[in-house]
Amino acid sequence: MRFLTAGDSHGEYLVGIIEGFPAGHRISIADIRRDLQRRRQSYGRSARQKIETDSVQIVSGLWKGKTTGAPLAILIQNLGRTVSGKPGGALGTVPRPGHADLPGALKYGLREVPPVSERASARSTALRVAIGSVAKSLLEDFSIDMLGHVTSIGGIDAQKGSRSIKTLRRKVARSPVYCGDKQAADRMIEVIREAKKSGDSLGGAIEVIATGVVPGLGTHVEWDRKLDGRLAGAMMSIQSVKAVEIGEGLECSRKKGFESHDAMYLDGGHVRRDTNHAGGIEGSMTNGEDIVVTLYAKPIPTSLKRLPSFNMKTLKPTKSPFVRSDVCVLPPLAVIAEAVMAWELLVAMTEKFGCDSVDEMTANYRSYVKQLRKRGMR
Numbered sequence: 080m081r082f083l084t085a086g087d088s089h090g091e092y093l094v095g096i097i098e099g100f101p102a103g104h105r106i107s108i109a110d111i112r113r114d115l116q117r118r119r120q121s122y123g124r125s126a127r128q129k130i131e132t133d134s135v136q137i138v139s140g141l142w143k144g145k146t147t148g149a150p151l152a153i154l155i156q157n158l159g160r161t162v163s164g165k166p167g168g169a170l171g172t173v174p175r176p177g178h179a180d181l182p183g184a185l186k187y188g189l190r191e192v193p194p195v196s197e198r199a200s201a202r203s204t205a206l207r208v209a210i211g212s213v214a215k216s217l218l219e220d221f222s223i224d225m226l227g228h229v230t231s232i233g234g235i236d237a238q239k240g241s242r243s244i245k246t247l248r249r250k251v252a253r254s255p256v257y258c259g260d261k262q263a264a265d266r267m268i269e270v271i272r273e274a275k276k277s278g279d280s281l282g283g284a285i286e287v288i289a290t291g292v293v294p295g296l297g298t299h300v301e302w303d304r305k306l307d308g309r310l311a312g313a314m315m316s317i318q319s320v321k322a323v324e325i326g327e328g329l330e331c332s333r334k335k336g337f338e339s340h341d342a343m344y345l346d347g348g349h350v351r352r353d354t355n356h357a358g359g360i361e362g363s364m365t366n367g368e369d370i371v372v373t374l375y376a377k378p379i380p381t382s383l384k385r386l387p388s389f390n391m392k393t394l395k396p397t398k399s400p401f402v403r404s405d406v407c408v409l410p411p412l413a414v415i416a417e418a419v420m421a422w423e424l425l426v427a428m429t430e431k432f433g434c435d436s437v438d439e440m441t442a443n444y445r446s447y448v449k450q451l452r453k454r455g456m457r
């Protein structure tokens with residue numbers, strides 16, 4: 080199973096094609112819309128989000144509302160087609176430090192910034208959310224649930240609270256910055272407001288949790304099939320993400336081995352653990368515990384505080400251009416990372432249980448779960 084995307088930030092459409100999705104799954108456009116709306120509506124976004132509605136269509140690969148095994152083609156129309164009245168924005172020939180502008184122009188022999196920035200733009204994450212939403216809906220049939228939430232913005236950290244997805248989801252839904260800690264969220268809103276006033280942008284961290292995942296997805300046997308490597312690579316590919324942590328990777332790097340690993344014991348014939356430092360992944364495979372991944376994002380590089388740069392045409396020094404921009408993308412990042420997690424887990428599920436049809440997948444899944452139960456799992 081794989082997907083490809085096309086589309087520019089201010090072009091007509093974002094286009095996605097999913098190939099190899101199992102046949103027989105009913106797709107709900109309403110669910111995809113809900114996720115797109117979560118991505119669009121949060122505190123700290125640019126005025127662009129008032130322009131977009133992210134209306135989504137699936138234009139092929141369905142028969143009577145269900146997948147057929149044929150490629151699924153997804154379209155999202157862009158309504159914001161210009162910035163400052165110019166297609167592709169007012170960027171011209173001055174690259175923004177921290178953006179794809181300079182390396183992209185050099186690599187492709189381009190003389191202007193927009194042909195690079197239009198494609199590098201995080202606008203394309205709308206499509207990744209739509210694709211992830213389709214993946215998430217199939218994972219639900221296998222009792223897998225997931226949630227992304229904000230844990231830090233601009234140096235304000237949320238207190239570690241309940242990791243129960245149900246509890247967190249309720250709290251996050253009430254928070255304009257998708258953070259489960261109300262006190263921290265109020266401070267985050269304040270720092271975003273201050274950053275906006277001073278023309279700056281903010282980074283932070285989000286955590287994604289997936290629950291209900293069977294042990295044995297991914298593998299230890301070859302480097303490019305390792306699930307932690309794939310998850311980290313996919314998460315790193317999201318715009319602005321600069322570090323990815325699985326479980327308590329950072330904290331464990333400072334601890335001793337005895338404190339870092341998750342002891343197992345038997346309770347009435349069932350394997351149990353009281354801790355999850357590993358974040359649900361051991362030996363590059365799922366181990367049956369919740370999967371926990373943290374993403375760290377830099378502040379986005381477009382801001383009113385213009386950084387020193389140069390004009391590619393005249394080779395004269397100047398300041399980086401300002402175009403309409405987000406102040407903080409951490410809340411939408413929580414939704415995007417959730418979608419990315421869904422995609423990677425679904426790929427791993429289809430590798431283990433087959434991807435021609437949902438019926439085949441379900442039969443293989445059930446037989447595996449039966450074996451797991453005999454061995455004290457779940």
Ligand code: EPS
Pocket residue numbers: 088125127128131159161162168196199200201202203204205381402403404405
């Ligand atoms: C982005 C710049 C902004 C963001 C955009 C990503 O767009 P504009 O230049 O039109 O104001 O709003 O993100 C989205 C449109 C979106 O839907 O996420 C960039 O340069 O990456």
